[in-house]
Amino acid sequence: MDQALYGIPVIGLVFEFIGYLIAIAPIIAPIVLKASVPIGFAALCGVMCERSGVVNIGIEGTMLVAAFVGWTAGVYLVPVLGSDPLPLFGATPTLIVALLLAILAGVAVSFVHAWLSISVKADQIISGTIINIAAFGITGYLISLLSISSPEGAGQFQAWHPPQALTTLPVVGWLFDTILGQGPITIGLIVIVIVFQIVLFRTRWGLRSRAVGEHPRAAETVGIDVIRLRYRNVMLGGVLAGLGGAFLSMEATAAFQPGMTVGKGFIGLAAMIVGRWTPIGAFGAAVLFASTVGIAQSILIAPPSGQLGDILISLPPQFFDALPYLVTIVILAGVVGRSIPPAADGQPYEREAAT
Amino acid sequence: MSARLSRAWAILALPVISIVLSVIVGSLVIIFSQWLVSGELQPGLAFDAYSSLVSGSIGSERAIVSTLNNTAPLLLGGLAVGLGFKAGLFNIGVQGQFLMGALGSVIVGVQLRESPPIFAIPVSLVAGMIFGAAWGFIPGFLKAVSGAHEVVTTIMLNFVAIAILAAAVSGPLNVVGSASPTTLPVGNASLPVIIGRNGTIALIYAPIMAVLYGFLLFRTTRGFEIRIAGASPDAARYAGMSPRHLIIWTMTVSGMLGGMAGATDLLGQTHSMATSYATTVGFDSIAVALLGRTSPLGIVLAALLFGAMNTGASAMQIQAGVPADLVGVLQATILFFLVVSPVIKKIFRLKGAKTGLEDSATTFTATYGGEATIR
Numbered sequence: 001m002d003q004a005l006y007g008i009p010v011i012g013l014v015f016e017f018i019g020y021l022i023a024i025a026p027i028i029a030p031i032v033l034k035a036s037v038p039i040g041f042a043a044l045c046g047v048m049c050e051r052s053g054v055v056n057i058g059i060e061g062t063m064l065v066a067a068f069v070g071w072t073a074g075v076y077l078v079p080v081l082g083s084d085p086l087p088l089f090g091a092t093p094t095l096i097v098a099l100l101l102a103i104l105a106g107v108a109v110s111f112v113h114a115w116l117s118i119s120v121k122a123d124q125i126i127s128g129t130i131i132n133i134a135a136f137g138i139t140g141y142l143i144s145l146l147s148i149s150s151p152e153g154a155g156q157f158q159a160w161h162p163p164q165a166l167t168t169l170p171v172v173g174w175l176f177d178t179i180l181g182q183g184p185i186t187i188g189l190i191v192i193v194i195v196f197q198i199v200l201f202r203t204r205w206g207l208r209s210r211a212v213g214e215h216p217r218a219a220e221t222v223g224i225d226v227i228r229l230r231y232r233n234v235m236l237g238g239v240l241a242g243l244g245g246a247f248l249s250m251e252a253t254a255a256f257q258p259g260m261t262v263g264k265g266f267i268g269l270a271a272m273i274v275g276r277w278t279p280i281g282a283f284g285a286a287v288l289f290a291s292t293v294g295i296a297q298s299i300l301i302a303p304p305s306g307q308l309g310d311i312l313i314s315l316p317p318q319f320f321d322a323l324p325y326l327v328t329i330v331i332l333a334g335v336v337g338r339s340i341p342p343a344a345d346g347q348p349y350e351r352e353a354a355t
Numbered sequence: 356m357s358a359r360l361s362r363a364w365a366i367l368a369l370p371v372i373s374i375v376l377s378v379i380v381g382s383l384v385i386i387f388s389q390w391l392v393s394g395e396l397q398p399g400l401a402f403d404a405y406s407s408l409v410s411g412s413i414g415s416e417r418a419i420v421s422t423l424n425n426t427a428p429l430l431l432g433g434l435a436v437g438l439g440f441k442a443g444l445f446n447i448g449v450q451g452q453f454l455m456g457a458l459g460s461v462i463v464g465v466q467l468r469e470s471p472p473i474f475a476i477p478v479s480l481v482a483g484m485i486f487g488a489a490w491g492f493i494p495g496f497l498k499a500v501s502g503a504h505e506v507v508t509t510i511m512l513n514f515v516a517i518a519i520l521a522a523a524v525s526g527p528l529n530v531v532g533s534a535s536p537t538t539l540p541v542g543n544a545s546l547p548v549i550i551g552r553n554g555t556i557a558l559i560y561a562p563i564m565a566v567l568y569g570f571l572l573f574r575t576t577r578g579f580e581i582r583i584a585g586a587s588p589d590a591a592r593y594a595g596m597s598p599r600h601l602i603i604w605t606m607t608v609s610g611m612l613g614g615m616a617g618a619t620d621l622l623g624q625t626h627s628m629a630t631s632y633a634t635t636v637g638f639d640s641i642a643v644a645l646l647g648r649t650s651p652l653g654i655v656l657a658a659l660l661f662g663a664m665n666t667g668a669s670a671m672q673i674q675a676g677v678p679a680d681l682v683g684v685l686q687a688t689i690l691f692f693l694v695v696s697p698v699i700k701k702i703f704r705l706k707g708a709k710t711g712l713e714d715s716a717t718t719f720t721a722t723y724g725g726e727a728t729i730r
Contacts, residue, residue: 137683
C-alpha cells in the first residue's frame, strides 16, 4: 500500500472506493440490471407519455395494479392452463396469459389517466396521484380478501442460461452473462429501449409524437389528431408500465405484496428527467439509480478491506435502504435545471372552435 | 334565506354527490369481490359492512372519541396539504413529515419522560414540529434553488424518513433488552386526556390550527402572497413577490403541520415507537385537502369523515368480514368522482355548482418542468 496516497484521509478513501466499485462491477452487474428493470420501464412509460405532452405521475399505481393482476391471474389460471414449462424461460402457458393480462391492466389504468387528463382536462398531477391512491387502496383490499385462503401462485419466469462460449469470452464475457442470463422481461427491456430510441427519433410516428408534445397547435394544423395520438401514446405507456409491474410479481419474485412498487415509479420519473426524455438516457439513469442496490448488497456481503470497509460496515443497514432515494434526490436536484422538458408537457389541449 | 341555501348547495353539491357515488361503488366492490373470492352472491353484505362501519365510528361515546382522536392528525395533515395547494405546491411528502415529526417528538419525549408535563408536552410537540418543518424545508429549498419538482423529491424523502425511523428505533433509541426494537414510552410528555377515556388535548389544538390556517390565508399579507402565487405565479412575480422565498416558506410551514400531525399521533396515541410504526395519514390528508377544497371548514369536515371511516374500518372487518382496506377504496373513489366533477356537473345538470379543484389547483403541472416558478 502506498502510504503517501492513503495518508490524505478523504481523497484516499474516495480512490479506494472507486477502486472497489471497479472491482465489483462485473459481479454486481446482473443484480443492478435486475433492479433497474421496474425503474427503467417506469422511465420509458414517462418518456412515452411526456414526449406527447401528458404528465403521468400515476406510473407507480399503474405498475402496482399490473403486478397485482399478473399474480392474481396466475392464481386463477393455473388450474385451467396448467404449469408445464415451455423450453424457454420456464414459461408456462399460465404465465404467458397472466403476463398479457398484466399488460392489459396497465393499459386500462393508463386509459383512465388519459381520459382524466386529456378529455376531462383535470390537473394531470392530481389525476396521477388519484391513480396511485386508488391502486394502493384497491390492490390492498383485494389482496387481503384473496390471502385469506393463501392461494398458490403460478410461479415465475426463469433466467435464460446463455451458451458457455459467450459468457467465457475474455473481457466482454461478463457483459453477455449480465444481459442474456436474465428472464424474458429484463431482456425485453433492453430490446424495447433500443427499438423505442430508434422509433422515437427516426419514424413518422416518433416525429408526430414529439410534435404533439412540443407544439400541439402546429401539429394539428398539419393534420395530426392531437387528442387521438395522446390517447394512444399514454396507453402504449401503459404497456410499458404493465411490463414493469409484471416484472415485480412474475419475474423478480413469485408473489404480490401490498405496495410492492415502493416508489420505483417515481424513481423512474426522476430517471426520465435525468435521461433528458430519451429512451436510452432514461434507461441509463435507471441503471445508475439501480446501481446503489447492487453496491449496497456487495458492501453487506463482501465489504472492502481496511479503513474504508470499517467505515462502510459501521453505517446502519437502513442507510443502504435509503440510498437509492437519496441518490435520486441529489442527482435530480443537480440535473433538473439543465434538462428541458417537452414544451407542451402537462398542458391539456383545447381544440380551436370550428367556425 | 333561499339565496344562502343555494350558495351552500353550490359548494356542497359535488363533494356530497362524490361521497354518495363512492358509497354505491363501494357496495358494488364489496359484493362483487366477495362473489369472486367465495363464489356466493351476498347482496346484504354491503349493508352489513356499512352499518358496522357507521356504528364502529359514531355508534357509542367511545367510538366517537376514537373518531375524534383519529381526526386530529388527519386535520393537521389536511391543512399541511391544503396550504401547499393554495401556493400551487403539491406536498405529497406529508407521509415523511409525519414520520419525522413523530420521531422528533419521541426523541425529546423520552428524554423528558420524567419532567413536569407542563414543560415536557409543549417541548416534545414543538420538537416534532421542527423535525417536520425540516423535512418540508428540504423539498422547498430544492425546488426553489434547482427546480426539482416537489412531487418527486417529497416521495423520495418519504422513503428516506422510513429508513431513518427504522435506524433510530433499532439503534440509539432502542430499549436494551426488549424483544423487538422499540423506544421507551414518552411518560409525562404524553398528551393529557380531556374527553372520555382517551380524547386528548389534540381535540382542542387541532381545530385551533384550522382557525389559524384560515387567519393566515385570508387575513395576513403572507396569506395573500401565497394565494396570489398559487393562482398566478406570473402575477406574483410582477407584483414584486419572491416566488423562491414563498416556496421555501410554504413548504416549511406545511412540513411543520405534517410534523405536528405525527407528534400528535405519537404523544397522544402510541406513546412509544416500534420499527413497525407507520401511518396512512400522509396520503389520506391529500384526499382530505382535496375533498375540503382547501378551505379551513371544508378540511375539518373532510377530516371528520375520513377519521370516522378509519375508525370504523376495524369494526367492519371484525363484524362483517370485509377487509379494513375497503376504506382505501372508498377514499380513492371519492377523489375520483371529485376530479371528474366537470362531467358529473353535466350529468346532474348542476349549473352553479363549484367544481373546486379547478380554481385552487391548477399550477402543479405548470411548474412540473422546473421552469415556471424559477425566474
